[in-house]
Amino acid sequence: MKIAIVCYPTFGGSGVVATELGIALANRGHEIHFVTYRQPVRLELLSNRIHFHEVHVPEYPLFHYQPYELALSSKLVDTIKLYGIELLHVHYAIPHAYAGYMAKKILEEDGIYIPMITTLHGTDITLVGNHPFYKPAVNFSINKSDVVTSVSDDLKQKTLDFFDVKKEIEVIPNFIDKTKYSLDFTDCQRSLMAEDNEKIVTHISNFRKVKHIPDVIHVFNGIQKQLEAKLIMVGEGPEKEHAELLCEQLGITDKVVFLGNSNEIDRVLCFSDLFLLPSKSESFGLAALEAMINRTPVISSNTGGIPEVNIHGVTGYLSDVSDVDDMVKNALKILSDDAVLAEFKENAHQVALNFDIKNVMPLYEALYEKAYKAHYNSTY
Numbered sequence: 001m002k003i004a005i006v007c008y009p010t011f012g013g014s015g016v017v018a019t020e021l022g023i024a025l026a027n028r029g030h031e032i033h034f035v036t037y038r039q040p041v042r043l044e045l046l047s048n049r050i051h052f053h054e055v056h057v058p059e060y061p062l063f064h065y066q067p068y069e070l071a072l073s074s075k076l077v078d079t080i081k082l083y084g085i086e087l088l089h090v091h092y093a094i095p096h097a098y099a100g101y102m103a104k105k106i107l108e109e110d111g112i113y114i115p116m117i118t119t120l121h122g123t124d125i126t127l128v129g130n131h132p133f134y135k136p137a138v139n140f141s142i143n144k145s146d147v148v149t150s151v152s153d154d155l156k157q158k159t160l161d162f163f164d165v166k167k168e169i170e171v172i173p174n175f176i177d178k179t180k181y182s183l184d185f186t187d188c189q190r191s192l193m194a195e196d197n198e199k200i201v202t203h204i205s206n207f208r209k210v211k212h213i214p215d216v217i218h219v220f221n222g223i224q225k226q227l228e229a230k231l232i233m234v235g236e237g238p239e240k241e242h243a244e245l246l247c248e249q250l251g252i253t254d255k256v257v258f259l260g261n262s263n264e265i266d267r268v269l270c271f272s273d274l275f276l277l278p279s280k281s282e283s284f285g286l287a288a289l290e291a292m293i294n295r296t297p298v299i300s301s302n303t304g305g306i307p308e309v310n311i312h313g314v315t316g317y318l319s320d321v322s323d324v325d326d327m328v329k330n331a332l333k334i335l336s337d338d339a340v341l342a343e344f345k346e347n348a349h350q351v352a353l354n355f356d357i358k359n360v361m362p363l364y365e366a367l368y369e370k371a372y373k374a375h376y377n378s379t380y
């Protein structure tokens with residue numbers, strides 16, 4: 001099938017899921033066309049089955065805001081016509097579902113009908129999407145999608161609670177590709193980051209407020225008071241500067257490394273002993289799943305879709321949002337005993353295997369087939 005994928009090309013989870021899905025679909029023989037404003041960060045190789053079409057928004061001084069949705073709709077129309085695209089899959093409702101629907105309607109004028117799948121990822125529903133400024137447009141575009149998917153049961157429920165959705169929402173979780181993680185990969189270079197007696201604690205995110213970055217620092221502070229440890233912070237975002245300042249105030253700067261954005265998170269996770277994800281809300285928590293497949297247990301908040309991934313007492317622990325003391329207590333339970341740590345590491349890996357792309361991709365493919373057939377039957 002020829003599929004156009006619209007996503008954010010950045011380090012955010014929705015872009016990562018869209019990119020990895022596109023690559024996997026191409027490996028299964030589909031022809032994939034990414035349409036976005038920059039080459040997605042996880043998309044390293046283009047091929048005859050993976051294409052990238054850049055959306056340009058020409059600067060014009062009259063416009064206070066440059067109209068990205070308009071440029072995206074136009075690019076979609078052109079790409080779909082030129083390459084004979086059969087299905088459109090948009091990731092993140094804002095503004096992608098809206099722009100996708102416009103493209104669909106424009107194409108209909110030329111007698112071209114194309115089904116659109118919208119995947120809801122989280123903040124497009126929980127934070128941004130239900131803001132009164134956007135809500136009517138988001139509600140409309142969800143209902144106008146031919147198929148709607150969400151990445152967790154919790155996000156499905158929130159979408160039904162916040163919006164007036166008339167469509168069935170299919171839950172398809174985030175995934176990993178287990179073939180990328182084999183036991184014989186030993187080149188972790190752990191010694192570059194920590195001494196042998198130090199435990200390595202890691203956090204990876206886009207450092208937005210929703211991630212509760214100060215909680216990450218406070219939890220680590222509690223851990224390092226009890227045992228030798230290092231904290232590795234991966235990512236960039238608005239809360240980073242404050243986090244650096246907080247480390248200085250707590251006198252732990254020599255124990256915390258800020259790495260910035262990285263394409264090598266598996267390398268970092270490979271030598272990590274614990275992953276911290278104390279977010280205020282999290283529709284799934286792809287970062288936690290990526291930690292788990294790398295044998296890193298997770299200390300997280302008990303919010304959103306996280307409990308669907310991080311199993312309390314098995315792959316890590318869940319605490320109430322902002323309950324830093326409980327997170328410290330749970331972290332120490334895992335880190336203080338090497339046998340317990342080894343058990344949690346193995347459990348984390350085993351549970352993560354349930355989310356292997358081999359199990360998840362057929363769910364998307366089945367929906368594509370269904371959407372394509374339904375669309376075809378209703379239009380011809």
Ligand code: GMT
Pocket residue numbers: 011012013014015017092121122123124151174206208210281282283284285286287
């Ligand atoms: O985590 C982020 O802030 C990035 C965000 C995004 O939209 O790119 O991630 C969301 O989508 C991911 C992929 O489906 C989920 O794993 C994340 O949990 C979700 N983030 C939030 O809900 C905060």
